[in-house]
Amino acid sequence: MESKASHSAGHLEEPIIPQNDIIEDDDAPMLSTYAIEALKEFLAEQNHSTTQESSAEVEEEEVALVTEDWRLSQFWYDRETADTVAKEVLTLCHSFDSPSVACVACPTLYAYLKKINSGVPAQLLEYDKRFEQYGSEFTFYDYNQPEDIPASLNHSFPIVVADPPYLSKECLEKVTQTISFLLRPGKSFLLLLTGEVQKDNAAALLGLHPCGFRPQHSSKLGNEFRLFTNYDPGARLGGWEQEQ
Numbered sequence: 001m002e003s004k005a006s007h008s009a010g011h012l013e014e015p016i017i018p019q020n021d022i023i024e025d026d027d028a029p030m031l032s033t034y035a036i037e038a039l040k041e042f043l044a045e046q047n048h049s050t051t052q053e054s055s056a057e058v059e060e061e062e063v064a065l066v067t068e069d070w071r072l073s074q075f076w077y078d079r080e081t082a083d084t085v086a087k088e089v090l091t092l093c094h095s096f097d098s099p100s101v102a103c104v105a106c107p108t109l110y111a112y113l114k115k116i117n118s119g120v121p122a123q124l125l126e127y128d129k130r131f132e133q134y135g136s137e138f139t140f141y142d143y144n145q146p147e148d149i150p151a152s153l154n155h156s157f158p159i160v161v162a163d164p165p166y167l168s169k170e171c172l173e174k175v176t177q178t179i180s181f182l183l184r185p186g187k188s189f190l191l192l193l194t195g196e197v198q199k200d201n202a203a204a205l206l207g208l209h210p211c212g213f214r215p216q217h218s219s220k221l222g223n224e225f226r227l228f229t230n231y232d233p234g235a236r237l238g239g240w241e242q243e244q
Contacts, residue, residue: 086112104162146177167195196224212238
């Protein structure tokens with residue numbers, strides 16, 4: 001397959017240097033001032049194009065995840081969704097002197113948080129042990145054992161983002177136990193990404209409201225997904241959706 005760099009370079013036309021812009025003397029041929037400037041411009045464009053392509057490749061590599069495993073009900077967010085939610089979480093971090101974020105079953109969000117701000121304290125709670133690559137910021141998590149979590153994480157996070165693996169009330173009830181275990185007492189923010197069908201359960205179990213922003217997945221799922229929060233985001237995330 002043709003590389004991006006070679007493909008881009010193919011669109012840059014080499015400068016045409018008129019024959020009369022070559023000045024010869026007894027030692028070696030020399031280029032006129034005009035020809036030298038044209039050559040400099042061409043080389044600058046070539047370098048700029050290569051730099052842009054290299055940056056894009058690095059950016060894609062930074063957010064690369066393991067392949068989705070549908071048997072584990074894994075469906076990664078698309079880029080806009082992951083970027084939007086990550087930036088919202090980082091905005092919330094400014095509300096605390098010592099912020100920390102728990103990402104419950106949402107590895108895409110964790111990856112984007114670290115891409116945007118590698119220094120943000122975050123913990124990924126996830127069933128898939130392929131994410132052990134994140135080292136101490138990975139905690140094995142099985143929603144069927146909602147509080148089988150290290151005691152050191154108990155009430156440690158002012159910001160929790162959760163994406164239950166299944167669209168059932170039973171699953172959300174167990175994830176709710178996990179959220180209660182993780183959330184720091186006092187001021188805290190909760191974001192829940194789940195299906196539209198969980199709207200009433202999200203309100204009853206966690207007191208959450210749907211936002212106007214609609215999460216999307218790279219696999220284009222048929223189920224409509226929503227983002228619910230326990231705080232009014234104002235103009236962000238499309239605001240809280242008004243009751244009909």
